[in-house]
Amino acid sequence: MNLFHLRYFETLARTEHYSKAAEILSITQPSLSYAISTLESELGIQLFEKRGRNIVLTKYGKAFYSNVKEILASLDNAVRDIKLVANGEGEINIGFLRTLGTDYVPTTVKNFLDLHPDKNIWFNFSCEHGLSVDLVRSLIDREYDMVFCSKLNNSPMVEFIPIATQELVVIVPKDHPLAVKDSVSLKETLDYPQIIFRHKSGLRHIIDDLFKSINAYPDILCEIEEDLVGAGFVSKGFGIMIAPKFDGLNYVDVKVLKLTQPSYKRYFYMAILKDVYHPPLIEEFKKYVIEQSNLNKEYRFG
Structure with a gap:
């Protein structure tokens, strides 16, 4: 059994006419007859029977046709999708x-x-x-x-x-003592409890290294996973935070301070x-x- 024989069968089952099916398939009628005969022989069952001058599917041919039609449709869809990908789509x-x-x-x-x-x-x-x-x-x-x-x-x-790059900043509540400043050094943040990223975060080791560079480490109030969540806690007065600068900070009630000595750019x-x-x-x-x-x-x- 091969794919051509299944396509020949599907076309003949759809048209129920040898000459029409052969014309659609661009093959001779004897070639079509031979293919169907070969298929029936391989399956060991008769798929078509004569009715007057035309042919119709047998009971078993109808069941086979239903499955073959699904298989060929699925195959055609798969080929179409692959060609779509190959075409840069x-x-x-x-x-x-x-x-x-x-x-x-x-x-x-x-x-x-x-x-x-x-x-x-x-x-x-x-x-x-x-x-x-x-x-x-x-x-x-x-x-x-x-x-x-x-x-x-x-x-x-x-x-x-x-x-892309992103600057690290210090965010503080708007009524915090540091809020009167526009920039702050890392050492100046040490007097205040801080919110920090969890160890799984790509930022945590960066922030840890910054504190190592000044040979000091702050008191950690809590650990969070996402910067916007941390900003929310800062806005409610839980502590301050070394955080990436992003547009979402404009919508949270915090003061954003430039981080100096050392500054850091995140990639x-x-x-x-x-x-x-x-x-x-x-x-x-x-x-x-x-x-x-x-x-x-x-x-x-x-």
Whole structure:
């Protein structure tokens, strides 16, 4: 049994006429008759029977036709989808940090789509995982085609490409003693209890290293996973926080202070698996992101 025989059978079952089916299939009637005879012989059952000058499906031919029609439709859909991907179309699954979801990711995707108005391209987005370590793990598990996150060490399977920067700042309640300032050194924050990111966060080791650089460490009030949650606690007077500067801080009742001595610039990366096949659309979007990053030099937040 081969695919041609199944297609010949499906066409003949649909038309119930040898000459019409042969014409549709662009083959001779004897070739069609031979193919159907071969198929029936292989199955060991008669699929068609004569009715006057025409033919009709037998009871078993009808059952077989129903299944064959589904199989061929499924195969045709699969071939169509693969050709779509080969043509640089299809879907891209992206994961990203919430910070990048307010402007960077939607702006980048919209501009990319605007360049390809005639192509069938769609994106599936997820910022369900709030931490870079979770995003990278999901990337390795092939849940995403690429993710936008912080860089992780000891991830040899992943290529990290820098695409944006974000300044670290100090956020304090508006009635806090430090709120009279516009900038503050890291040493000046040591007198106050602080909210800090959990160890799973890509920012935690960065902030820990900053305090190590001044040979001191603050009193930690609590640990959080997301910057906006931390800002909410700060606004209610729970403590102060070293945090990334992002637009969402404008909507929280906090004072944002520039961090000096030392200052720090956080980098964001596009992460994609190494040494695996990426279809044309993924490669094209990756190239676009890199080109835009180089064009803008540094995409800054806040």
